[in-house]
Amino acid sequence: MCGIVGYIGPKKAADVLVNGLERLSYRGYDSAGVAVMDEKGRLAVRKTKGKLEQLKRLLEESPVDGCTGIGHTRWATHGEPSDLNAHPHTDVKGGIAVVHNGIIENHEALRKHLEGCGAVFASQTDTEVIAHLLNELYDGDMLHTLLRAQGMLQGSYAIGVLCDREPDQLFCMRCDSPLVAACREGEGFLASDVPALLSHTRDVVFLQDRQVGVLSRQGLRVIDEYGQACEPSFFHVEWDQSSAEKGGFAHYMLKEIHEQPTALQNTFAPRSRLGDFQWLPLSEDTACRLRRITIVACGTAYHAGVMGKYALEQLARIPTEVDIASEYRYRQPPVGENELLIAISQSGETADTLAALREAKRRGASVLAICNAVGSTITREAGEENTLYTYAGPEIAVASTKAYVTQTEMMIMIAVALGVMRNTLSMERAEALYQSLRELPSKAADTLGLEGRLQQIASRMSSRKHVFFVGRSVDYALSMEAALKLKEVSYLFSEAYAAGELKHGPIALLKPGRLVVACVTQPRVLEKMLANLQEVRARGAEVLAVCPDALAQQVRPQADELIVIPDTDEWLAPLLAAIPLQLFAYCMAVARGCDVDQPRNLAKSVTVE
Numbered sequence: 051m052c053g054i055v056g057y058i059g060p061k062k063a064a065d066v067l068v069n070g071l072e073r074l075s076y077r078g079y080d081s082a083g084v085a086v087m088d089e090k091g092r093l094a095v096r097k098t099k100g101k102l103e104q105l106k107r108l109l110e111e112s113p114v115d116g117c118t119g120i121g122h123t124r125w126a127t128h129g130e131p132s133d134l135n136a137h138p139h140t141d142v143k144g145g146i147a148v149v150h151n152g153i154i155e156n157h158e159a160l161r162k163h164l165e166g167c168g169a170v171f172a173s174q175t176d177t178e179v180i181a182h183l184l185n186e187l188y189d190g191d192m193l194h195t196l197l198r199a200q201g202m203l204q205g206s207y208a209i210g211v212l213c214d215r216e217p218d219q220l221f222c223m224r225c226d227s228p229l230v231a232a233c234r235e236g237e238g239f240l241a242s243d244v245p246a247l248l249s250h251t252r253d254v255v256f257l258q259d260r261q262v263g264v265l266s267r268q269g270l271r272v273i274d275e276y277g278q279a280c281e282p283s284f285f286h287v288e289w290d291q292s293s294a295e296k297g298g299f300a301h302y303m304l305k306e307i308h309e310q311p312t313a314l315q316n317t318f319a320p321r322s323r324l325g326d327f328q329w330l331p332l333s334e335d336t337a338c339r340l341r342r343i344t345i346v347a348c349g350t351a352y353h354a355g356v357m358g359k360y361a362l363e364q365l366a367r368i369p370t371e372v373d374i375a376s377e378y379r380y381r382q383p384p385v386g387e388n389e390l391l392i393a394i395s396q397s398g399e400t401a402d403t404l405a406a407l408r409e410a411k412r413r414g415a416s417v418l419a420i421c422n423a424v425g426s427t428i429t430r431e432a433g434e435e436n437t438l439y440t441y442a443g444p445e446i447a448v449a450s451t452k453a454y455v456t457q458t459e460m461m462i463m464i465a466v467a468l469g470v471m472r473n474t475l476s477m478e479r480a481e482a483l484y485q486s487l488r489e490l491p492s493k494a495a496d497t498l499g500l501e502g503r504l505q506q507i508a509s510r511m512s513s514r515k516h517v518f519f520v521g522r523s524v525d526y527a528l529s530m531e532a533a534l535k536l537k538e539v540s541y542l543f544s545e546a547y548a549a550g551e552l553k554h555g556p557i558a559l560l561k562p563g564r565l566v567v568a569c570v571t572q573p574r575v576l577e578k579m580l581a582n583l584q585e586v587r588a589r590g591a592e593v594l595a596v597c598p599d600a601l602a603q604q605v606r607p608q609a610d611e612l613i614v615i616p617d618t619d620e621w622l623a624p625l626l627a628a629i630p631l632q633l634f635a636y637c638m639a640v641a642r643g644c645d646v647d648q649p650r651n652l653a654k655s656v657t658v659e
């Protein structure tokens with residue numbers, strides 16, 4: 051959630067750092083700062099509460115000279131957002147500067163110990179203990195000092211470090227928090243996430259846990275926890291800078307909604323030959339023996355998992371449970387033979403999902419990861435060979451859109467593959483589904499044309515206070531995601547209910563002025579849904595319904611507003627219907643003047659519990 055950048059080279063470091071921080075601003079932050087060092091090792095820190103504009107103003111009023119530096123955008127965890135709590139933090143003498151992502155769990159004990167040694171703390175942050183600790187342990191060699199510090203730091207960290215006694219080097223180290231380094235002729239770069247590096251290079255090194263990176267004008271050295279040099283393994287990033295920027299759209303969220311046809315295509319294309327299931331890292335034998343699947347994820351990815359449960363149970367006849375990762379990790383789940391755990395995560399860095407994956411591995415489950423971010427921690431923990439990438443491209447907006455549809459598409463593809471392998475799904479049915487998957491990108495592109503209509507609806511409905519989302523079967527899974535989308539970006543109170551549950555409580559809240567968004571994509575439960583909508587309207591609440599063309603005639607009489615999507619396979623209809631519902635959330639947020647890409651209190655990647 052916080053962002054780290056670092057630079058060493060011939061350029062003015064402050065400019066490179068601020069530019070890099072801007073590329074990471076999508077992560078959400080409440081303060082920002084830089085530390086810059088000149089060749090003589092004179093270190094200067096500039097930091098402030100608020101947005102990067104404030105930091106830029108500060109740097110204009112009080113410039114910093116030097117070609118080596120570290121920068122940070124902070125999202126408060128320990129201590130309020132303030133100038134003092136902003137990173138970088140320094141030791142008492144101001145000779146060591148540190149930026150940090152993650153949480154130092156034993157910071158209180160370390161603080162006491164360091165205060166006993168004479169350290170005077172300036173902030174309430176856990177990060178500051180790192181600066182004082184490094185000073186305390188410093189033996190004239192920051193690389194060794196960092197390796198020694200590892201044994202004393204508990205928790206998660208990705209850190210960038212400057213030391214005035216070693217002015218021609220920039221240090222970094224990680225444990226359970228992502229860090230990427232890169233270098234090119236005479237320059238070295240550091241970041242917590244790839245977009246900050248793309249304007250400089252697309253060849254990057256993902257540091258592993260407990261590795262220390264040393265950047266200098268001569269290049270990058272990587273040293274493992276035992277002090278042994280490792281050959282840095284460079285990874286070529288396919289995303290270019292423009293794909294990480296807004297590309298003419300008003301917001302990243304809107305851009306990413308529009309990227310969905312391509313994203314869906316990219317997810318499907320490498321797995322598009324029915325019968326060739328090599329892409330799925332499960333042998334036919336293993337597939338046939340599977341007794342249970344557990345899906346773990348958080349937020350939007352969890353909703354893709356709920357959709358996956360329906361598909362796996364119905365198409366592949368495998369009992370499937372889906373659990374919120376933060377619950378799974380602590381509920382001591384029994385894991386037996388022939389069980390598979392699927393972790394779904396866009397970022398591949400969500401702390402709870404990672405912990406759930408580790409817990410399942412510890413208990414002996416086979417694991418499979420569905421991830422978007424290549425090289426992320428979850429993919430490494432699951433093993434690249436057990437990872438299915440969604441290839442949705444960088445998702446910058448906090449509210450997830452293209453990651454969701456591709457995760458859902460992936461779950462359906464897995465269910466079809468397992469269904470065929472286990473003989474629970476006929477080839478004929480599988481072929482029909484694959485044909486619909488082939489047509490999905492162009493139908494998704496058609497739904498984008500609904501934006502104007504949704505804008506009108508949103509401008510009329512933006513003053514609503516409470517919105518309910520209802521659906522049955524897979525439409526209930528869709529309702530959960532649609533409700534989350536609306537609350538995330540528009541701050542409206544929105545809740546999803548299985549339509550059959552309406553009578554068991556929520557109906558008490560229905561009255562004129564309430565809005566009920568109905569997802570009606572499933573012919574099998576159409577009659578029941580229509581009955582539910584009659585009940586809703588009988589209480590004076592308003593209905594906005596989304597349905598495929600084939601059902602429009604029957605749904606129209608029960609809807610105040612109707613959004614019609616193209617016809618497709620019933621398993622893919624909720625996926626297609628998600629797009630206008632994302633647009634609805636987006637248009638409501640814009641109409642209400644909300645910060646669409648960086649919603650209040652939310653972060654793109656939740657790397658702490």
Ligand code: G6P
Pocket residue numbers: 348349350351394395396397398399400403448449450652653654655656
């Ligand atoms: C945060 C984001 C959500 C996301 C969730 C899980 O809450 O704001 O959009 O769905 O984390 O993230 P992951 O990267 O694991 O999919």
